[in-house]
Amino acid sequence: MSGFNRLQKEVIGAGLCTDCGSCVGVCPSKAIVMDYEFEEPKLQKECPPRCNLCYEICPGKDIPIPDLERLAFGRQRDTGEEFIGVSQDLIKGYATDIGSRNAGSSGGVASALLIYALENDIIDAAIVSGMSKEKPWRFEPKIAINREQVLAAARSKYILIPTNAILGEALEKGFKRLGVVGLPCHMHAIRKMQMHGMPKKTVNSIKFCIGLMCAINYDYRGTEHLIEEVCGVPLDQVAGLEYRAGAYPGLFTVITRDGKEVAITDNERRFHTIGFQHNRCMMCYDYTAVVADITVGDDFDPAMKRGVAGWTAMIVRSDVGKNLVNDAQAAKYIHTEPIKKENFFQGGFEWKKHGGAYHITERKRHGWPTPDYHMPINYPVPLHREMFLNHPHLIG
Numbered sequence: 275m276s277g278f279n280r281l282q283k284e285v286i287g288a289g290l291c292t293d294c295g296s297c298v299g300v301c302p303s304k305a306i307v308m309d310y311e312f313e314e315p316k317l318q319k320e321c322p323p324r325c326n327l328c329y330e331i332c333p334g335k336d337i338p339i340p341d342l343e344r345l346a347f348g349r350q351r352d353t354g355e356e357f358i359g360v361s362q363d364l365i366k367g368y369a370t371d372i373g374s375r376n377a378g379s380s381g382g383v384a385s386a387l388l389i390y391a392l393e394n395d396i397i398d399a400a401i402v403s404g405m406s407k408e409k410p411w412r413f414e415p416k417i418a419i420n421r422e423q424v425l426a427a428a429r430s431k432y433i434l435i436p437t438n439a440i441l442g443e444a445l446e447k448g449f450k451r452l453g454v455v456g457l458p459c460h461m462h463a464i465r466k467m468q469m470h471g472m473p474k475k476t477v478n479s480i481k482f483c484i485g486l487m488c489a490i491n492y493d494y495r496g497t498e499h500l501i502e503e504v505c506g507v508p509l510d511q512v513a514g515l516e517y518r519a520g521a522y523p524g525l526f527t528v529i530t531r532d533g534k535e536v537a538i539t540d541n542e543r544r545f546h547t548i549g550f551q552h553n554r555c556m557m558c559y560d561y562t563a564v565v566a567d568i569t570v571g572d573d574f575d576p577a578m579k580r581g582v583a584g585w586t587a588m589i590v591r592s593d594v595g596k597n598l599v600n601d602a603q604a605a606k607y608i609h610t611e612p613i614k615k616e617n618f619f620q621g622g623f624e625w626k627k628h629g630g631a632y633h634i635t636e637r638k639r640h641g642w643p644t645p646d647y648h649m650p651i652n653y654p655v656p657l658h659r660e661m662f663l664n665h666p667h668l669i670g
């Protein structure tokens with residue numbers, strides 16, 4: 275059975291595809307493409323015999339976290355790191371350029387680090403996620419080579435984007451040093467490529483990877499529901515879309531072809547898309563992108579006020595990540611400060627460590643397919659419960 279047939283049977287057909295795009299991005303024969311309608315890869319021509327690459331690096335079913343951590347950081351988690359993963363530093367910060375800070379979802383740090391790396395000859399291109407020209411309510415992987423392109427792709431999009439699908443194309447275009455931003459499942463695939471040493475060119479090209487914290491993600495149908503039914507805008511009238519426009523937490527804003535803006539609050543966005551959560555995401559146990567070089571998320575400090583300029587919470591994990599953050603700070607691209615560890619134990623933490631754990635446990639009980647993280651998935655998780663009970667103000 276070819277690698278893709280195994281992928282089809284054990285991952286895609288089993289409801290375990292995260293839509294990360296990695297299989298498309300590594301395929302040496304261009305045998306598969308992303309089917310944007312169904313948000314999964316599909317075969318477009320026959321595979322050569324014995325190729326197994328897409329199956330090997332796929333993070334849908336098999337995610338050997340302890341092995342990936344040893345590979346990326348040279349060690350496994352220590353006491354105190356059980357829930358957020360290996361870390362050298364816990365900090366918060368923002369992009370010092372106010373335009374970049376305002377362009378970001380949180381403090382604009384993810385984009386500022388990419389801009390620093392591009393402007394200081396560390397990378398030739400950044401792999402990001404930006405708006406589709408043909409369908410301006412959809413988002414797709416993009417190659418950014420300058421500040422303007424990085425900032426055009428800033429901000430969170432609460433939909434699946436197969437970011438890693440563009441890795442092969444970036445290499446074909448001659449970019450040899452890449453910085454990648456993506457969700458935890460994108461990071462899993464990158465580390466699996468490094469673990470297998472394949473594809474060699476891709477592995478050699480990735481200079482760092484920035485992981486976004488991820489509570490849950492949604493199918494495109496959810497966004498289309500928000501636009502058409504909740505905001506009342508026909509899809510063919512959409513000229514642009516922002517999931518979190520303006521100051522934190524931002525407004526879900528549809529820009530129409532005749533220049534109008536139709537906006538709903540962040541809470542309304544969440545309420546109306548809750549039924550469109552991607553199935554595999556409900557079985558996801560990684561909230562903090564535990565194998566990224568640097569993880570970025572919202573800073574959920576209870577003192578943080580809505581409507582003021584945002585901060586990015588950061589978990590600096592690898593030496594590569596530490597050097598990047600320190601150098602970008604020294605070059606005044608970002609400002610950083612210490613952060614309280616409790617700030618990481620809210621937001622999506624609850625969804626993943628209880629919700630994700632619950633769904634995995636329930637599905638296992640019925641003998642349904644589940645992802646294997648190679649670590650204990652305990653439900654209920656008493657320590658988390660105690661923490662929430664002791665810090666009720668942290669739930670946000």
Ligand SMILES: Cc1cc2nc3c(=O)[nH]c(=O)nc-3n(C[C@H](O)[C@H](O)[C@H](O)COP(=O)(O)OP(=O)(O)OC[C@H]3O[C@@H](n4cnc5c(N)ncnc54)[C@H](O)[C@@H]3O)c2cc1C
Binds near residue numbers: 383431457572
């Ligand atoms: C689906 C999703 C769920 C999230 N859940 C949480 C959460 O529970 N808790 C939390 O603290 N933070 C969460 N985040 C992360 C948070 O929203 C910010 O992205 C993060 O704090 C970085 O902010 P920034 O201003 O530094 O980044 P920015 O400067 O705004 O840059 C963000 C980068 O992420 C890329 N990106 C945006 N959306 C996607 C996507 N869907 N897939 C791949 N790449 C993307 C952009 O292209 C850009 O390069 C989530 C993000 C997403 C996309």
Ligand code: SF4
Binds near residue numbers: 300304325
């Ligand atoms: S990576 Fe190999 S097995 Fe997978 S789709 Fe491409 S050619 Fe087929």
Ligand code: SF4
Binds near residue numbers: 285293294295297328
């Ligand atoms: S590599 Fe990613 S997109 Fe491809 S099948 Fe696996 S999870 Fe799905």
Ligand code: SF4
Binds near residue numbers: 457488489556560
């Ligand atoms: S919830 Fe998990 S599987 Fe889904 S997009 Fe986020 S990291 Fe990927």
